Amino acid sequence: MKIITWNCNGAFRKKYDFLNNFDWDIAVIQECENPAENKEFQKTLERCDSLKYFQWIGKNKNKGLAVFSRSFSIEIDKRFSKVSSEFCNYGDSSHELRYFLPLKINGFIIIGCWCHTGDDYIFRYIGQLWKYLLLNSELIDSNTIFVGDFNANKIWDYEHAWWSFSTVNKMLNQKGLYSYYHLATKDDFGKEKQPTFFLHRDKEKSYHIDYVYGNPDFLKEITILKIPKNDKQELSDHVPIYCELNMQN
Numbered sequence: 001m002k003i004i005t006w007n008c009n010g011a012f013r014k015k016y017d018f019l020n021n022f023d024w025d026i027a028v029i030q031e032c033e034n035p036a037e038n039k040e041f042q043k044t045l046e047r048c049d050s051l052k053y054f055q056w057i058g059k060n061k062n063k064g065l066a067v068f069s070r071s072f073s074i075e076i077d078k079r080f081s082k083v084s085s086e087f088c089n090y091g092d093s094s095h096e097l098r099y100f101l102p103l104k105i106n107g108f109i110i111i112g113c114w115c116h117t118g119d120d121y122i123f124r125y126i127g128q129l130w131k132y133l134l135l136n137s138e139l140i141d142s143n144t145i146f147v148g149d150f151n152a153n154k155i156w157d158y159e160h161a162w163w164s165f166s167t168v169n170k171m172l173n174q175k176g177l178y179s180y181y182h183l184a185t186k187d188d189f190g191k192e193k194q195p196t197f198f199l200h201r202d203k204e205k206s207y208h209i210d211y212v213y214g215n216p217d218f219l220k221e222i223t224i225l226k227i228p229k230n231d232k233q234e235l236s237d238h239v240p241i242y243c244e245l246n247m248q249n
Contacts, residue, residue, distance in 0.1 A: 001025050001106065001247050005210060006240035007114070007149045007197075008032060010063055013041040015235050016051065022242055025071045026105060030114040030149045030238075032066035034058060057101050065099040065114040065148070077102040077109055080136050097128050102136075108247060109139075113148030123163065126152035130163035133171050142176030145214040145245075149238065153209055154190035165189075177213040180222045180243055194224040197238050210241055218245040 004022055007030035008015050019027055034056050035041045045051055051068050055076055058064015067074060080102035098116035102109060117124040123131060129150060133140065150165070157164040169179070169189065179189075187193055195206035212222065222243040 001108075001245045002242070003028070003110075003145075003147060003212065003245065004240050004242045005112075005147045005149070005212065006030070007210065007236060007238035009236035009238065012066070013038060013044050016044065016048070018235060024242070025069065026110060026147075027068040027070075028110075028112040028147045029066045029068065030099075031063050032056065034061040034064060035066065037061045055101055055103060057099055059098070065101050065112055067101055067103055067110070067112045069105060072106040075104045077104050077139075079139055080111075097132050097135075100129075100132050106247075109144045111144065111146050113146055113150060115149065115151045126150060126156075126160065126165050126168055127163040130168050130171070133168065140175050140177075142215045144175070144177065145212065145218075146172065146177065147212050149210050151209050153192075153207055155207075172213050176215055178216050180212045180214060180219050181208075181224065181241070183216055183219060184222045195239075196224060196241065199237070201234060201237050210238060212241055212243050214245070218247050220244045220246050 002024050003026045004019065004024045005028040010031050010033070012029055012032040033041060035045060035054055036056065051070070053069040053072070053074050054066055055074055056064055056066040096118070098118050099114040101112035103112065113129065115125045115128045118128050152165040154165050157166050166189070172178070181187070181192070182189065185193065192208035195208050196210035197207045199205035199207070222241065225240045225242055
């Protein structure tokens with residue numbers, strides 16, 4: 001299975017051709033408009049078989065989280081919709097966790113991620129994933145894959161309490177899930193040589209905040225790609241991550 005994740009910085013309908021450069025099976029796209037509610041995107045879907053299967057979530061129809069599959073049917077795993085009164089009204093529409101898309105794909109669970117600010121300033125970004133892991137702990141095992149924009153790095157641990165990036169990394173490790181980039185490069189967390197995000201497209205403000213976490217036995221190859229361009233214009237402030245996995249049910 002070949003997976004690509006990319007925060008496209010909006011208007012994916014105008015950028016999807018970039019994905020044709022890769023032999024992908026699953027594409028996890030952050031800041032993607034809702035394909036079902038965009039007329040231009042509907043025309044794209046009609047002529048592009050590789051975007052045939054998809055799921056999308058979001059509050060803003062112009063900017064949410066989408067997962068596309070060109071090879072396998074995909075189904076939302078509704079077991080992951082659990083709520084709990086432990087967390088400041090989690091389950092109320094004004095405090096929902098954003099954005100996580102748990103999917104059944106070819107016998108595996110792939111959770112697309114775009115860790116958002118949500119409506120809770122304290123538990124923003126990595127705090128959203130921390131909550132998600134606690135709420136769904138019993139459903140997560142070494143056959144689960146987390147893919148996407150975590151909006152987090154160890155360098156910002158000081159901004160948080162027990163829900164820091166390092167805490168979340170440890171929680172995932174305890175489930176047998178590890179960052180494929182770090183497995184492949186041996187880089188230390190917080191000292192990554194290859195950034196995935198450029199704040200305001202400034203090369204001097206670069207950070208590693210996008211990840212693929214999974215069973216180490218699945219990993220065949222992972223690549224942090226260059227900033228994609230179209231007509232010499234940068235398409236996004238994020239670079240895609242592409243990985244090839246050996247997965248058998």
